[in-house]
Amino acid sequence: xxxxVAYSFWSVDDxxxxxxxxxxxxxxxxxxxxxxxxxxxxxxIMALLTTIFCVILALPLAWFISRSVSARWRVLFIVGLIxxxxxxxxxxxxxxxLVLGEEGLLNWSLAVAGVTESPIQxxxxxPAVVIGLVNIYLPYTFVPIYAAIEKLDxxxxxxxxxxxxxxxxxxxxxxxxLIMPGIVAGCIITFIxxxxxxxxxxxxxxxxxxxxxxxxxxxxxxxxxxLGSALSVVLLLAIFGSLFLLxxxxxxxxxLLAEQ
Amino acid sequence: MIRRSLLFCxxxxxxxxxxxxxxxxxxxxxxxxxxxxxxSWGNYIDFAIPGFxxxxxxxxxxxxxxxxxxxxNKIRAAGLGTHDIVFLGAGFEDVALKQNMLAALDIARVxxxxxxxxxxxKAKADGKYYCATYSFxxxxxIAYDPAKTGxxxxxxxxxxxxxxxxxxxxxxxSNEQIWRTALSLGYTYGPLTDDQWKAVxxxxxxxxxxxxxxxxxNDEMAQLLANGEIWIGDSxxxxxxxxxxxxxxxxxxxxxEGMTAWYDGPCIIAQAPHxxxxxxxxxxxxxxxxxxxxxxxxxxxxxxxxxxxxLDAKTKADMGIDELVKNMDKIQFQYNxxxxxxxxxxxxxxxxxxxxxx
Numbered sequence: 001x002x003x004x005v006a007y008s009f010w011s012v013d014d015x016x017x018x019x020x021x022x023x024x025x026x027x028x029x030x031x032x033x034x035x036x037x038x039x040x041x042x043x044x045i046m047a048l049l050t051t052i053f054c055v056i057l058a059l060p061l062a063w064f065i066s067r068s069v070s071a072r073w074r075v076l077f078i079v080g081l082i083x084x085x086x087x088x089x090x091x092x093x094x095x096x097x098l099v100l101g102e103e104g105l106l107n108w109s110l111a112v113a114g115v116t117e118s119p120i121q122x123x124x125x126x127p128a129v130v131i132g133l134v135n136i137y138l139p140y141t142f143v144p145i146y147a148a149i150e151k152l153d154x155x156x157x158x159x160x161x162x163x164x165x166x167x168x169x170x171x172x173x174x175x176x177x178l179i180m181p182g183i184v185a186g187c188i189i190t191f192i193x194x195x196x197x198x199x200x201x202x203x204x205x206x207x208x209x210x211x212x213x214x215x216x217x218x219x220x221x222x223x224x225x226x227l228g229s230a231l232s233v234v235l236l237l238a239i240f241g242s243l244f245l246l247x248x249x250x251x252x253x254x255x256l257l258a259e260q
Numbered sequence: 261m262i263r264r265s266l267l268f269c270x271x272x273x274x275x276x277x278x279x280x281x282x283x284x285x286x287x288x289x290x291x292x293x294x295x296x297x298x299x300s301w302g303n304y305i306d307f308a309i310p311g312f313x314x315x316x317x318x319x320x321x322x323x324x325x326x327x328x329x330x331x332x333n334k335i336r337a338a339g340l341g342t343h344d345i346v347f348l349g350a351g352f353e354d355v356a357l358k359q360n361m362l363a364a365l366d367i368a369r370v371x372x373x374x375x376x377x378x379x380x381x382k383a384k385a386d387g388k389y390y391c392a393t394y395s396f397x398x399x400x401x402i403a404y405d406p407a408k409t410g411x412x413x414x415x416x417x418x419x420x421x422x423x424x425x426x427x428x429x430x431x432x433x434s435n436e437q438i439w440r441t442a443l444s445l446g447y448t449y450g451p452l453t454d455d456q457w458k459a460v461x462x463x464x465x466x467x468x469x470x471x472x473x474x475x476x477x478n479d480e481m482a483q484l485l486a487n488g489e490i491w492i493g494d495s496x497x498x499x500x501x502x503x504x505x506x507x508x509x510x511x512x513x514x515x516x517e518g519m520t521a522w523y524d525g526p527c528i529i530a531q532a533p534h535x536x537x538x539x540x541x542x543x544x545x546x547x548x549x550x551x552x553x554x555x556x557x558x559x560x561x562x563x564x565x566x567x568x569x570x571l572d573a574k575t576k577a578d579m580g581i582d583e584l585v586k587n588m589d590k591i592q593f594q595y596n597x598x599x600x601x602x603x604x605x606x607x608x609x610x611x612x613x614x615x616x617x618x
Binding site for chain 2: 012013014015016033035038039098101102103121123124202206207208210215218219222223224227
């Protein structure tokens with residue numbers, strides 16, 4: 001990390017030699033060139049959407065597995081959800097390109113169902129990136145939420161019901177506040193890696209779905225390590241900024257320690 | 261009797277010594293012995309090593325690198341006088357030269373060099389040769405699916421005619437994009453003026469708006485063409501040949517506007533500790549017997565013209581060798597234009613992509 005920060009203050013001469021001159025040139029490039037900040041903003045939005053969809057899917061799934069599935073089958077459900085994570089990220093992302101392509105499973109299903117007459121172009125768009133990221137990160141969001149739901153004390157829910165709280169009141173006033181640390185932890189471990197993603201936007205995003213991670217990769221591939229480092233430092237600051245913002249609304253440290 | 265015996269012994273000894281001498285001379289024709297330390301790309305020269313070791317009795321110690329920057333770091337870290345040979349492309353040959361890492365090649369000690377295609381012999385500004393060409397390949401080519409395009413593609417003007425909007429794929433490499441565009445504008449490979457940069461950026465931005473996707477490696481081009489996501493894609497000759505070998509029904513166009521090419525080969529490192537073995541190694545790598553194996557081993561065309569004569573007709577046809585030789589005059593070979601050029605190329609390409617995406 002220290003090396004990355006140090007590189008960000010250096011530069012490269014015309015012979016690809018590293019000049020350890022200590023200046024802010026790389027940061028000036030990052031902030032003067034609108035592409036970098038625009039792409040960072042667009043990446044934040046895609047990572048946020050990924051996190052939101054992951055939470056929306058993980059919450060009912062975790063509730064269902066925790067509350068409606070017998071203990072005997074529960075392990076199978078959880079392993080079934082986590083199992084794809086044991087397959088290489090590259091293979092999972094390539095597989096998703098086969099699902100989203102014009103001749104892919106999704107377009108085939110839509111055509112068979114009579115919803116579309118001609119294939120729709122989903123691959124190489126921002127939605128394709130978000131779908132790919134949700135596919136990758138859903139298990140990461142699921143695990144802390146499931147752990148929080150498992151820890152829920154049934155007597156508290158019964159007390160709320162006995163005191164006349166309806167389904168929605170119990171959900172918003174009792175359940176969600178109690179499992180909030182799990183949700184926040186799930187959001188953090190989804191949002192942070194999603195923001196710096198390189199592979200998924202590379203394979204599914206095309207031109208439209210370029211993310212900030214792709215710009216960092218381009219800088220390093222072009223032997224411009226100082227610029228790549230400066231871009232990485234800015235990404236790190238953006239992550240710290242996001243955590244700071246989140247801490248205004250939730251107890252981040254309690255969430256990361258998995259306390260209820 | 262004694263005198264006769266002595267005479268017989270003397271004659272026998274003379275004949276014996278002569279025979280041993282003759283045998284020793286026969287064995288010493290090629291034998292150099294010892295070892296040689298070579299820096300090479302992975303799985304690049306390995307097929308030729310057993311033959312070299314057998315012929316010259318030299319043990320080859322290979323140190324692999326992932327990219328040329330790593331190779332140069334290894335030379336620097338070990339110090340001159342450690343490695344004998346490094347394989348470098350034209351770009352890094354210049355960088356290594358500026359850093360005094362290479363020794364000039366004495367062409368008289370590399371007989372195979374005479375048979376290398378003249379276009380692939382690159383003397384430096386001082387008139388000397390430093391790296392010999394072992395392999396070369398063409399960038400800036402067009403792979404396309406003739407069934408989808410409805411006819412042949414011959415030029416960049418054909419590709420970016422708005423007819424194939426959203427059916428084109430581009431390689432996500434800034435330098436390649438700059439040169440595909442610059443050649444289509446009629447420029448020659450070399451430093452660009454500010455006006456030329458401006459014209460390249462304008463044209464590249466226009467072109468990129470017609471593009472459906474970009475890909476990091478040319479291998480992905482084959483997959484995108486196969487599943488119909490794109491009909492036309494940036495390609496190099498090696499990736500096209502691999503796609504054809506896998507049974508893909510695609511065609512290759514050598515754009516009429518011209519194309520760039522890379523070349524790569526062995527360079528003798530300054531203060532090489534095993535110079536004689538190093539020269540034998542360079543000569544062997546350029547020899548027709550090794551060069552004729554390149555198409556099958558690596559998918560590259562030989563750099564040695566004599567190797568083409570010993571290729572079988574099928575290999576020649578599969579590799580498109582005749583077509584390649586026919587287009588040789590349209591090739592502009594890449595060389596290093598400096599880190600500042602590369603940085604500007606990245607900026608221009610990033611701006612073109614952003615303009616097309618937003």
